[in-house]
Every structure is written in structure tokens, then in C-alpha cells.
Amino acid sequence: MTQSQSKIPFHDLTFYDDLPKLRDVEARLKTFLKATRERAQRIAIEAGRMADEDRVYSYDIVNDADMRRIKIRSVRYLERLHSSTGMYHLAEENRVRLTPIKGGLPVARIATELEADEIAVALHAEMPWMAPATEAVWHGLRASAREGLPGLRFSPLVLVGSPGIGKSFWARRLAHYLSVPTTMIDATGEPATFAIVGSQRGWSSATPGKLMQTVLKERHGGPLVIVDEVEKSGDIHSSRGTRHSLTDALLPLLERMTAATWECPFFQIKCDMSWVNWVMTANSRRGLPEPVQSRCLVLDLADLTTDQLRHFAQTEGARRCLPDPAIAALMDVLDCLAIKNSGLSLRTVSRTLDRAQTLVCKPILN
Structure with a gap:
């Protein structure tokens, strides 16, 4: 239903395609050196410090020794440029995988408060028993339109209720009306920590998380992430004894300020994930980590009649x-x-x- 979009920078990377080629840098330095020496000769001749017959012609004014120095300086210059791109540490294969985010990414936006009202009415008409959740999203959408934000935002939600009342279905219908891509994560059926954010290179199973995969696949900077049965996610311990918990993965992403400079563990680049919205489901409050509850709007939903x-x-x-x-x-x-x-x-x-x-x-x- 949402039709408006705007583009966000999403990253501060410089892609290699945007960097000059070695031959172009060499040609620019050669042209500059040639023009500088010709000007110096002309000034010296006009001032009488050099005879005209001593002039060095343009095709000889830059010699082989000069070209060797130019090449060394060009290589050093490009090395510094490459190291400042934010992608210097990545293999070519992974640089290619990041191509979809080049130039920024679109995010859905709410143009007017009336548009927010229409979305809330349509969602409520389908599932009126989810009114507390719909109302929370409605207020967030209206605020996004009122403040003229480039994207849409609402408070991260934790929907608590009995199995089968439609919590996940409601989230998918919300994504439909917002016209944003979704990614589903089952906190009980997979290591949710790695599923969301991925794992660092060096692990045998290293891969980007579903969040980053969705952003790259859909070429969209503001997907809706649905985490099912978040209260049942356990901790993961590596062979070295390191603990990885869902809470550790979620907290930087639930805070808008830290999400704006979130670093992907796999690609090790900073991305603006502050326009990602979150809906988590739980069958009860028991087991919900306190840090997650303090950063989310937790809604208790009644059973269906x-x-x-x-x-x-x-x-x-x-x-x-x-x-x-x-x-x-x-x-x-x-x-x-x-x-x-x-x-x-x-x-x-x-x-x-x-x-x-x-x-x-x-x-x-x-």
C-alpha cells in the first residue's frame, strides 16, 4: 500500500569502480609535470636566464627516470585510496557481493498521516483482535509522516500471546501493507544469533546474517524482521568457550543510534540499519531477556474467540x-x-x- 520511497546512503564505502585506474593517475601526473616544466622554461627564456636554443622539447621533457618515479608515486597514491575505501580487507568475491548497496538503498516512507491511517484501518479490518499491535504501529507511522522522516519507523514490538493467534501472520500482513521485504527467523529452530547478524570470517561456516542477506537480495534498506518465539532462544558456546546470545546480537540493532553505524560481522563494514523494523513473538513473558524488554514495546494479546x-x-x-x-x-x-x-x-x-x-x-x- 505504501508507494513513496526515498534513498538513504546506507554506507560510507567507496567502491573500487569509483577509483581512478593506475594508467589514468600516471597520465595525469605526467601531464602535470610536463606542463610545469614547459612553463618554467618559458619563464626562464622570457627572463633571459635561458637561451631559446637550450629549450627541451615537449616529447623529451619527461624522460624514463621521471616515468619510473611517476609510477612509484601513482602506486602509493592508489594504495592509500584503496585503504580508505572501507573495502580494502575484502576479497574481490565479497566486494562483488556488496555491489547492490552501491549508491545507497531505497526505504519505504509514509508521505502523509492519512496514508498511515489507511494502513492501520486495512490491517485492523483483517485482524481486529490484534488492535494493540496495530495501534502501536499506527502511532509510529503517523509520527514518521509528521516529522518528515525519509523512512518509516515504529517501536520494536514483542507480541506475547498463545500459539495460533496470528502473531506472525499479522507481521507478514503488516509488511504487505508497508510494501517492505521481510525476513523470518525461528529462534528455536536455528542459532538465532548467527541467523540474524551472521558470523565472522574465519569460522568454517562463516556467512552474512539473514538481515544483511535480505538487504542485498531485495536492494532495500528497511526490511521488516520477524523473530518467532524469541523467549526460547538459547545461548551458543564456541569451542573456545565464547558465549553468543540472541540478546547480544539484537541490542545494537534495536537502538536507533547504534543501528545507524552497525558493523556486519561477516563483511566487517558499517551499515545504516536504523530503518529496519522489528516484530518479535513470544508465547509468554517468561524467558524474555530484560534488556530486550526494556528496548521494545511488549504487548500481551488475548486468546481468539x-x-x-x-x-x-x-x-x-x-x-x-x-x-x-x-x-x-x-x-x-x-x-x-x-x-x-x-x-x-x-x-x-x-x-x-x-x-x-x-x-x-x-x-x-x-
Whole structure:
């Protein structure tokens, strides 16, 4: 739904393509030396300090010894330029991988407060039981428009609630309305610390984190990062006894000031990650690190009612363009499951919708 974009610098690197070539530096120094000596000769002749027949012609005024000195000086100059690019430590392969961020990256922005209102209304219409989360984002979007920020921002969120109430689904729908890319991280199924920020070169499995991978792949400086079940992430200990925790990885990224100069462990370059937005989910507050809670807006969400599930099924069914008979049949199934007290959840309804959509699109056999 968000249509406006602006570009942020994102980095302070100088790409090698923007640096002069050795032959160009040599040619520039040769031209300068030649012009300097010719001018000095002309002044000396005019002042009577040199006879005209002693003039050295232009094709001989810069000799081979001069060219050797020019080459040495050109190489030293380029070495200093290369060392100041911020990419001198990278192999050519990794410099190529960073090409998408050359010239800066776009971020989505909210042009007017009315646009923020429209996004909040659309999101609330789909999932009204997520009103506390929608309201928190709504205030952040309105503030972004009111302050004329180049991108959109809202406070990092931790959505606490029972499994199956649609926390992750709500985050994906939010990304849809904001028109920003997303990256999903399961804090229980993978080393979340390395999944988010990556690992330093030198490890056998060194790789950029999903955050940096998303930025490079999508060529976007403000993705939405969704971290599922953040309270269940454990610490990782290396063979040398070093501890790596999700909290250590998250804290610099959750603070806007430190995120603006965040250093990627893999590429070892500084990037502006201050326009990245965060939605984390948890089944309970137990296990949530205090430093994370102090930097996020933690929202306790209620369990879903049968009516809310029916509302979601009708809204989502209409969004998927299911015919009315299919939606009516789906309502009957939900009523039967509710009577049997079968532990209805948003996941159950989503699977039922998937099945209904498959049956509707299934070709009729003769």
C-alpha cells in the first residue's frame, strides 16, 4: 500500500569502480609535470636566464627516470585510496557481493498521516483482535509522516500471546501493507544469533546474517524482521568457550543510534540499519531477556474467540476470492469444530482455507 520511497546512503564505502585506474593517475601526473616544466622554461627564456636554443622539447621533457618515479608515486597514491575505501580487507568475491548497496538503498516512507491511517484501518479490518499491535504501529507511522522522516519507523514490538493467534501472520500482513521485504527467523529452530547478524570470517561456516542477506537480495534498506518465539532462544558456546546470545546480537540493532553505524560481522563494514523494523513473538513473558524488554514495546494479546476466527475466515476467504458456497461450507466446519472444542486456532483456520482453495481450483474430472 505504501508507494513513496526515498534513498538513504546506507554506507560510507567507496567502491573500487569509483577509483581512478593506475594508467589514468600516471597520465595525469605526467601531464602535470610536463606542463610545469614547459612553463618554467618559458619563464626562464622570457627572463633571459635561458637561451631559446637550450629549450627541451615537449616529447623529451619527461624522460624514463621521471616515468619510473611517476609510477612509484601513482602506486602509493592508489594504495592509500584503496585503504580508505572501507573495502580494502575484502576479497574481490565479497566486494562483488556488496555491489547492490552501491549508491545507497531505497526505504519505504509514509508521505502523509492519512496514508498511515489507511494502513492501520486495512490491517485492523483483517485482524481486529490484534488492535494493540496495530495501534502501536499506527502511532509510529503517523509520527514518521509528521516529522518528515525519509523512512518509516515504529517501536520494536514483542507480541506475547498463545500459539495460533496470528502473531506472525499479522507481521507478514503488516509488511504487505508497508510494501517492505521481510525476513523470518525461528529462534528455536536455528542459532538465532548467527541467523540474524551472521558470523565472522574465519569460522568454517562463516556467512552474512539473514538481515544483511535480505538487504542485498531485495536492494532495500528497511526490511521488516520477524523473530518467532524469541523467549526460547538459547545461548551458543564456541569451542573456545565464547558465549553468543540472541540478546547480544539484537541490542545494537534495536537502538536507533547504534543501528545507524552497525558493523556486519561477516563483511566487517558499517551499515545504516536504523530503518529496519522489528516484530518479535513470544508465547509468554517468561524467558524474555530484560534488556530486550526494556528496548521494545511488549504487548500481551488475548486468546481468539470463535467469532474472531469466523471473521478471519470470512475476510481471508474473500481476499483469496473463494466462492460464497466454499466460505459457507468453511463456516459450517468451524462451527462443528467449535462445538467439539477442538482447540481452534488461526493455524487451523489457515490450513482449512488452504484446503478449500485447493478444492476450488481442482480441475473437474470427466
